[in-house]
Amino acid sequence: MADVFARLAVELHESAGVEETVQTVVEFALQALSCSHAGVALATRGRPEVPAVTDPVVGEIYRWQMEGGQGPLVESMRQHSTLVVRDTATDGRWPDWSAKVLSLGVRSVLDVPLTTGAGTVGVLGLYSVTRDAFGVDDEAIAHILARHASIAVATARKEASLTAAVDARKLVGQAMGILMERYDIDSDRAFAILRRYSQDTNTKLRDVANQLISTRRLPKQP
Template sequence: MDDDQNIVAAVRASMEKVVREFANPRSVDATLESITTAALTTIDGVDSVDVLLIDEDGAYRSAGSTSALASDMSQLQHRLGYGPCIDAAVGETLVLSHDLSDEKRWPDYSAAAAAAGARSVMSLQLYTHQGRPSCRASLNLFSNSPNAFEPDSQAAAVMLATHAALALVAHDREAQFRSALASRDAIGQAKGMLMERFTIDAVRAFEMMVKLSQDSNTKLVNVAAQIVAAGPER
């Protein structure tokens, strides 16, 4: 009972620290590093942690890695095209292997991972963005020992994964918001340049930009950027 209470207290303390840091503006990498550090220091059996990010273009990136082993495992799965971290990122809520040296689901990966020193792995899906389903991520915990992740460890990992998912979604929304603001500013600037050059009102200037966008099969924001880049004399 005392051990369980100690685990709960440690996880709660880590959660409070992560939430305090998350409340302040910071990069997504810094937030994920807080998550992986919390996993390493509070969850029994964990020796290495990282977050695997798969972006819209299918590029893989290891973020917040606490060791070379964790990032190496992400790179290995990228080369092979499969593995527990990918399985979690693309669909499985939780993927667990108690002993990679005897694991049949990912034969080449498991053999290489065990040879590198990773004997147990637990991967948890962080999020699949509803608006951009190709953006995926997983929180990945590795142990140098077999049978390292007991139910208590799994429960603590789920709590941390929830916070990591919230951080990723919030960062993604902020990035989209900033992109939308930048697009609006570019369109507004281009519209003003057209109004001045052709002595037309805002509605007519916008209609001209839309027509250019349709005729050239170019996004409106890119048309606006081209107008701004060309300058007022073009």
């Protein structure tokens, strides 16, 4: 198990982005835990994203919970808590969800939140075709795996945000250069023009800049 987590740490460090990071996590979950399927759902401003699953069954389970707003994954994300379903045939907390999951052959579930200092970033979902598949040791290992995943996902998201911010600054800088050359104005005036068009057209500043670079025209104002 120590070797498994050592390899996980290396692969997470080498992952190129959020999707690759969580795919690495779910693949390691199959090696380290008594689960038949695994998946990760990530918290977003809208509905949760499901960037990685080991089987289409997990995607179906997640979809049902997101559409209905009920189930252990939804509860784990809301309450930042670990939830265990020992047997979907007898668990009565979410009867509609349990019946649907049971119809897919899944008997037990372990949902562990992915948390950082900023809050919950997602949930690691583990599924087994046998009832009461997850014991105390499985929960402990799942928490370690979730901790690794939480840090990796948060880091990947931060890097993605920084990359996007740098790209946006480059676009705005290029667009400002076009305006400065075309109208013989300074950088402050060029930026003010881009910002005004952004506000007047309710368009992100980087999108205004991108349109100017691509078409050599500013967006039409309403």
